[in-house]
Amino acid sequence: MNYQMELNGFLTYLMIDRGLSLNTKENYERDLRSYLSFIKQQSVEQLNQIEREQIQLYLIELYERGLNTKSVARHLSAIRAFHQYLIIEKVCVKNPCDLIESPKLTRDLPEILSIEEVDALLESFKQDTPGDLRNRAMVELLYASGLRVTELLNLRLEDLHLSMQFIKCQGKGNKERIVPIGEVAAEVLDLYLTIARPKLLKKPTDVLFLNRFGEMMTRQGFWKILKKQAQMAGITKELSPHKLRHSFATHLIENGVDLRLVQEMLGHSDIATTQIYTHISKDHLRGVFEQAHPRSGKTSAENEGFFSQSLEK
Template structure:
């Protein structure tokens, strides 16, 4: 019992270390406390009296137990990360001479492919705008530009008039890390933006500002405001997928790669610092090709017919 009290005290010290030395959030700290509480209980059940007695086999058995409780791979990986960090801390404090997690590989996480709109769905969305009012024209311009450029919603709403170069059909934007990039937008988006600047923005303008997209009060359009506009327009266009600004960005990248655009160019347009982030869209493209094959190739159709009659 005394050993358990010592372990719990070290856990409290570790959580303090996370807050002060590592600067982790309260939510992360609570996750560590919950995951490591179960781990310390397991060590007690194994009659382990000192952290130096913990071996790789103990942790592997604990991870198997977690799987047995129904935890998924992502949750087990999170538990292992907490245990690994805890033992690193114990080594720093000279309470443990080695980290028993060093030879344990983290479970391989499958990366979920983001859902995207089909080209037909995007066309239906963009053709659903009427442009009858200044707000309608502004909404069309925002959504048309978002899909034409692949911008993040924060980048879209931060655009100023000086960032738009319609004669050259490109825009300048600032992304993560305040990095500036040039993004082509094409003729259709340029035309809609021209109409917005000439007809709609002067009606929405209530005070002097360089911000491109304004709400009905003449203030910069908010993320929440744009999200509501997009959801409403998707409903009007009969799109049943849960549409978000980021889903349009995913759709932009996926459609480019499906049409043969080089991955490096897509990386540059999206503003990704690491190409591995962009590579997810090649996987999505392969999934799309596989789906097309299964729906259209005669041999795939013949196999389906054979399976249905067997």
């Protein structure tokens, strides 16, 4: 009973045919090794003998191990994809997962920074050293574009088109997309390229953002820079690169940008992924309503004060 050959074939399929990242492939491999180990313990001799009941028992065991609903749903997704591959390869004729419903997920709304907090963060940067200019350029670009941190750090010089204020980036599945950036981000990037990057450069490379050794900035290195800068800006929320991406998307929607345009800029393949930001925006709208509407529970004096402040802004 050796499942290794089919598992290896599936992992190769993920990388070559589906174009998934090494990190995603490793996640699939880890989940499926756990699953196949369980199946072996059930004395199943062949992959085409696996039944729905055995998969259901495995999911129950995952819950008993203490995994949350999101993790169990991820395991089931990997199992479902593996069995679908076995059908493609004619190892099996049916997918035993077909009648198993995915666990219902309750999706938490991501925490974001307010516009005032973003302004405080971006204005807190010094410009005394090449490192200062680089740090400001990275964070300014991250918020201006909504890039994932990996996409940001993988940028090359040829990806910048500052005169036209847009960049190219390689997203998930090696999908290329065009992302507009604002005038401020373009100016800050130009300053970094002109003054700072030549001083950080140690050997020829087209990598955009360099560390002090002249090499590509790491995710961990950028994370430390961001956390330190948040402290300097007096931001008490736990800050991460992804939180800036969430903030970028939410602020665009709050200011009336079409959801499909935000989807394109974020590189989401499914608009359902982008729709979570409309919920955040609705929460924002609800807060404004409760402050402003005469029948929201506020006193007339409180509402009058709110409108006066709004008009002054």
